[in-house]
Amino acid sequence: MEATRMTVTVRVNGREYTRAVEPRLLLVHFLRDELGLTGTHIGCDTSQCGACTVLLNGEAVKSCTVLAVQADGAEVTTIEGLGDLSHLHPVQEGFWEKHGLQCGFCTPGVIMTAAGMLAQNPNPTEEEIREGLEGVICRCTGYQNIVRAVQYAAEKMKGAGAETEVAAAGADASAGGDA
Amino acid sequence: MATVFGKAVKRREDPRLITGHGQYTDDVRLPGLLYAAILRSPHAHARIRKIDTSQALRHPGVVAVFTGQDIQGKMGTIPTAWLPPDSGIVTPPHHALAVDRVRYVGDGVAMVIAEDRYTARDALDLIQVEYEVLPAVVDQEAAMQEGAPQLHDEAPGNVAFHWKVGNFDPSAVQDADVVIRQRFRQQRLVPNPMEPRSAVADYNPATGEMTMWLTSQNPHIHRFLLSGILGIPEHKLRIIATDVGGGFGSKIPCYPDEALVGFAAKTLGRPVKWTEDRREHFMATTHGRDHYDDVELYGKKDGTILAIRVRATANMGAYLSTAAPGVPTILFGLIISGPYQIPYAEADVYGVFTNTTPTDAYRGAGRPEATYLLERMVDLFAREIGMDPVEVRRKNLVRAEQFPYNNPMGLTYDSGDYHGALHKALEMAGYAEFRRQQEEARRAGRLVGVGVTTYVEICGLGPSQVAGAVGFQGGLWESAQVRIHPTGKVTVFTGSSPHGQGEETTFAQIVADRLHIPVEDVEIVHGDTARISMGWGTYGSRSTPVGGSAIALATERVIEKAKKIAAHMLEVGEADVEFEEGQFRVKGAPSRQVSLGDVTLQAYLAWNLPPGVEPALEGQAFYDPSNFTYSFGTHICQVEVDRDTGEVKILRYIAVDDCGRVINPMIAEGQVHGGIVQGIGQALWEGAHYDEQGQLVTGTFMDYAMPRAHFFPTFETAFQETPSPHNPLGVKGIGETGTIASTPTVVNAVLDALSPYGVRDIEMPLTPERVWRAMKGAQEA
Numbered sequence: 009m010e011a012t013r014m015t016v017t018v019r020v021n022g023r024e025y026t027r028a029v030e031p032r033l034l035l036v037h038f039l040r041d042e043l044g045l046t047g048t049h050i051g052c053d054t055s056q057c058g059a060c061t062v063l064l065n066g067e068a069v070k071s072c073t074v075l076a077v078q079a080d081g082a083e084v085t086t087i088e089g090l091g092d093l094s095h096l097h098p099v100q101e102g103f104w105e106k107h108g109l110q111c112g113f114c115t116p117g118v119i120m121t122a123a124g125m126l127a128q129n130p131n132p133t134e135e136e137i138r139e140g141l142e143g144v145i146c147r148c149t150g151y152q153n154i155v156r157a158v159q160y161a162a163e164k165m166k167g168a169g170a171e172t173e174v175a176a177a178g179a180d181a182s183a184g185g186d187a
Numbered sequence: 188m189a190t191v192f193g194k195a196v197k198r199r200e201d202p203r204l205i206t207g208h209g210q211y212t213d214d215v216r217l218p219g220l221l222y223a224a225i226l227r228s229p230h231a232h233a234r235i236r237k238i239d240t241s242q243a244l245r246h247p248g249v250v251a252v253f254t255g256q257d258i259q260g261k262m263g264t265i266p267t268a269w270l271p272p273d274s275g276i277v278t279p280p281h282h283a284l285a286v287d288r289v290r291y292v293g294d295g296v297a298m299v300i301a302e303d304r305y306t307a308r309d310a311l312d313l314i315q316v317e318y319e320v321l322p323a324v325v326d327q328e329a330a331m332q333e334g335a336p337q338l339h340d341e342a343p344g345n346v347a348f349h350w351k352v353g354n355f356d357p358s359a360v361q362d363a364d365v366v367i368r369q370r371f372r373q374q375r376l377v378p379n380p381m382e383p384r385s386a387v388a389d390y391n392p393a394t395g396e397m398t399m400w401l402t403s404q405n406p407h408i409h410r411f412l413l414s415g416i417l418g419i420p421e422h423k424l425r426i427i428a429t430d431v432g433g434g435f436g437s438k439i440p441c442y443p444d445e446a447l448v449g450f451a452a453k454t455l456g457r458p459v460k461w462t463e464d465r466r467e468h469f470m471a472t473t474h475g476r477d478h479y480d481d482v483e484l485y486g487k488k489d490g491t492i493l494a495i496r497v498r499a500t501a502n503m504g505a506y507l508s509t510a511a512p513g514v515p516t517i518l519f520g521l522i523i524s525g526p527y528q529i530p531y532a533e534a535d536v537y538g539v540f541t542n543t544t545p546t547d548a549y550r551g552a553g554r555p556e557a558t559y560l561l562e563r564m565v566d567l568f569a570r571e572i573g574m575d576p577v578e579v580r581r582k583n584l585v586r587a588e589q590f591p592y593n594n595p596m597g598l599t600y601d602s603g604d605y606h607g608a609l610h611k612a613l614e615m616a617g618y619a620e621f622r623r624q625q626e627e628a629r630r631a632g633r634l635v636g637v638g639v640t641t642y643v644e645i646c647g648l649g650p651s652q653v654a655g656a657v658g659f660q661g662g663l664w665e666s667a668q669v670r671i672h673p674t675g676k677v678t679v680f681t682g683s684s685p686h687g688q689g690e691e692t693t694f695a696q697i698v699a700d701r702l703h704i705p706v707e708d709v710e711i712v713h714g715d716t717a718r719i720s721m722g723w724g725t726y727g728s729r730s731t732p733v734g735g736s737a738i739a740l741a742t743e744r745v746i747e748k749a750k751k752i753a754a755h756m757l758e759v760g761e762a763d764v765e766f767e768e769g770q771f772r773v774k775g776a777p778s779r780q781v782s783l784g785d786v787t788l789q790a791y792l793a794w795n796l797p798p799g800v801e802p803a804l805e806g807q808a809f810y811d812p813s814n815f816t817y818s819f820g821t822h823i824c825q826v827e828v829d830r831d832t833g834e835v836k837i838l839r840y841i842a843v844d845d846c847g848r849v850i851n852p853m854i855a856e857g858q859v860h861g862g863i864v865q866g867i868g869q870a871l872w873e874g875a876h877y878d879e880q881g882q883l884v885t886g887t888f889m890d891y892a893m894p895r896a897h898f899f900p901t902f903e904t905a906f907q908e909t910p911s912p913h914n915p916l917g918v919k920g921i922g923e924t925g926t927i928a929s930t931p932t933v934v935n936a937v938l939d940a941l942s943p944y945g946v947r948d949i950e951m952p953l954t955p956e957r958v959w960r961a962m963k964g965a966q967e968a
């Protein structure tokens with residue numbers, strides 16, 4: 009028997025999507041399977057790795073812990089909407105400059121986590137950065153260059169006030185989208 | 188153009204990965220895609236009496252359900268591809284789905300194919316399986332006891348193999364003043380790359396062609412093995428592994444699950460995707476390590492080590508995974524004398540079946556186990572004879588002038604300056620100063636300690652003739668093709684299969700450096716069997732020394748050909764032309780020159796080629812190394828142990844690694860960082876644990892402690908460069924050194940901190956509880 013479906017409307021990376029979904033559908037599957045935004049990854053099933061982190065109304069959340077229906081009416085920014093190559097977000101730039109990634113699988117989630125962290129605390133100490141990364145697991149980098157990447161971004165954002173508005177950076181209307 | 192070899196060039200793989208445009212296997216979407224889910228045994232050992240799939244099949248959205256009976260005879264069994272010689276190895280059949288018996292929690296029992304992920308998972312709950320639970324055994328030593336539950340008829344006593352190597356001779360140790368005996372537990376680990384395993388299979392029944400996207404470290408090996416299992420000829424089977432989210436050895440093996448995805452796609456004529464959950468990763472992806480090592484070290488009071496012997500019992504799990512038998516034997520036993528001039532050594536290894544997840548290679552694979560026991564023994568020996576552990580190492584390390592050095596197992600270490608790396612690390616760490624501070628700290632009641640590891644690693648696997656001699660059922664050479672296009676842009680095809688190591692960048696640096704062109708003009712293609720002729724993949728710190736060398740040779744071949752054409756264009760003999768700064772110049776008359784770009788264009792136009800020279804400009808190489816490469820170095824760690832809680836805090840961590848010539852110091856340093864963290868993970872937090880019934884107690888990230896960012900200080904790293912003499916790049920390998928060195932370094936540091944208590948050993952991981960109990964136990968004793 010067909011499960012009941014519910015209609016949700018979510019604004020993702022600046023573009024509105026309306027879909028009829030199963031109430032149990034996780035936001036991360038909504039993003040990946042319904043919208044084709046595969047930049048957001050899934051690394052676990054117990055909300056511990058942070059690979060699925062996105063910004064929900066500007067705040068970093070683990071999208072495997074949110075139901076798509078809970079995001080109804082919300083604004084979501086994924087890695088695809090954070091910045092593109094011609095206009096990288098300072099955190100993305102920091103990861104490239106400081107070798108903050110190896111396999112890249114954890115990276116979108118770690119970048120979104122860092123973006124959320126810097127939005128709340130623009131001047132973190134190294135210790136605060138490491139504490140702020142508590143909710144993400146990276147198996148490759150040993151974290152040191154992730155810390156450097158976040159420091160780079162913080163430094164860069166100091167000089168560029170307006171660019172810190174991550175929620176407004178959702179210019180990339182990516183594949184699979186319709187209104 | 189300035190040389191790019193040795194420069195910290197920013198990574199070329201990053202733009203796609205930092206913007207969400209990578210393509211990992213689970214990202215692949217195809218029209219009509221079906222999803223698979225696998226029902227796994229909840230019992231460690233049981234007979235399957237009956238499986239009823241009817242309810243699952245009636246569930247809306249379910250397309251098919253397969254059981255072990257359904258696939259019998261329709262697909263092959265899962266092979267073992269490393270058979271150590273003279274080991275009596277037995278390889279009982281490993282069916283992709285259990286036929287009548289399950290042998291570990293996680294063993295596949297049935298596979299559901301459905302229209303979407305959630306439906307496939309729902310349907311698993313509708314399959315009824317009747318089990319007759321059998322007694323299980325999870326510990327390898329228990330499994331060898333009489334009366335233990337038996338896993339396979341072919342393997343009496345559960346012994347999968349027994350392998351022995353070495354030249355130990357009791358008469359050689361008659362002069363020993365001291366014999367140290369110690370037993371070590373090398374605990375079981377879960378690799379946990381952040382990307383779960385995944386497969387997508389797409390079969391065209393009209394052409395008989397199958398394309399499979401696979402989380403693979405070695406797509407050509409997967410093609411080779413899956414071709415046999417699925418009955419699809421190699422030229423019709425394409426394996427693609429472009430973006431792979433880490434592997435650490437766990438994506439080397441050929442698994443039942445991926446083969447089943449191929450089988451389902453072929454049978455149903457529709458594309459099928461399967462991606463494991465993290466909990467499936469914990470129970471059904473190969474684990475690493477898991478030994479008991481009983482070790483003896485014979486030495487003299489002056490610090491000379493005379494011999495080392497180990498009897499190892501390795502837990503192989505329920506079946507022999509693809510490369511598994513080579514890990515506790517060849518990759519372990521041949522290097523137990525490490526970087527020291529120990530004339531006699533012996534390794535006696537049992538591989539044992541148990542009702543646990545199969546083990547296989549995990550970052551370092553055998554070499555961390557060897558280094559751990561050796562470095563721990565050196566410290567115990569130093570303590571016994573009252574000598575500083577650094578002094579003992581100094582006394583025994585192979586000296587720079589002794590290379591090439593033959594170890595007692597017959598390996599020839601290519602080059603090294605072991606004392607140099609030790610010296611540099613001691614300087615960076617301020618070792619002498621730390622020892623003074625330690626005294627003061629102790630007087631103040633603080634428990635601080637320092638641990639030192641000097642290691643050597645077998646890298647660059649390896650000469651194919653040796654691979655054959657040690658029972659690896661494949662070659663270990665590598666292929667490369669370098670194609671300069673008419674416009675001068677370059678595409679390189681490599682049989683290496685990087686999955687995080689950054690070789691799209693370092694390999695481009697090799698080519699750009701030799702051709703004097705910008706790195707941006709070189710594209711590296713990897714991980715696709717349809718585009719790359721052959722390859723043996725990425726593991727064993729082999730990509731740069733073997734794959735990179737193949738690329739260097741192929742590039743040289745291109746230059747040789749271009750030189751012929753240039754000489755013709757310049758109307759001089761080939762011997763009179765040299766290639767410098769991107770120009771072919773007439774020797775002695777450098778103003779007479781043609782650029783590589785002009786020569787390339789002429790090569791393609793082919794209007795006026797010298798006699799006997801074919802059009803186009805590309806070079807191919809199949810490079811088989813003449814020896815392994817041997818990276819080495821010294822790691823030092825300073826720790827403080829909390830007297831009240833047993834918690835270990837890492838104060839400083841210093842690493843000096845020598846991996847030969849460094850192509851990109853930024854990337855090499857990143858490899859060291861990641862390796863250190865993974866090795867410290869084993870020392871302090873990680874460990875897979877089964878209960879008596881064979882239930883995996885540590886089955887999620889909630890129970891299995893992964894290293895996190897705030898567990899570490901900033902590491903202090905440096906490189907020393909002693910080129911390998913036998914490959915064209917002078918490189919050695921850096922992917923595994925950190926993991927190999929850091930585990931014993933940290934454990935030695937903790938035990939040094941606890942030396943006032945006289946604690947000899949604490950079983951890894953050194954959790955606060957274990958450390959606290961060790962202190963308490965010592966106080967009470």
Ligand code: FES
Pocket residue numbers: 049050051052053054055056057058059060061070071072073
């Ligand atoms: S996938 Fe969301 S926390 Fe791991």
Ligand code: FES
Pocket residue numbers: 108109110111112113114115145146147148149381432433687
């Ligand atoms: S870069 Fe591979 S997990 Fe973080």
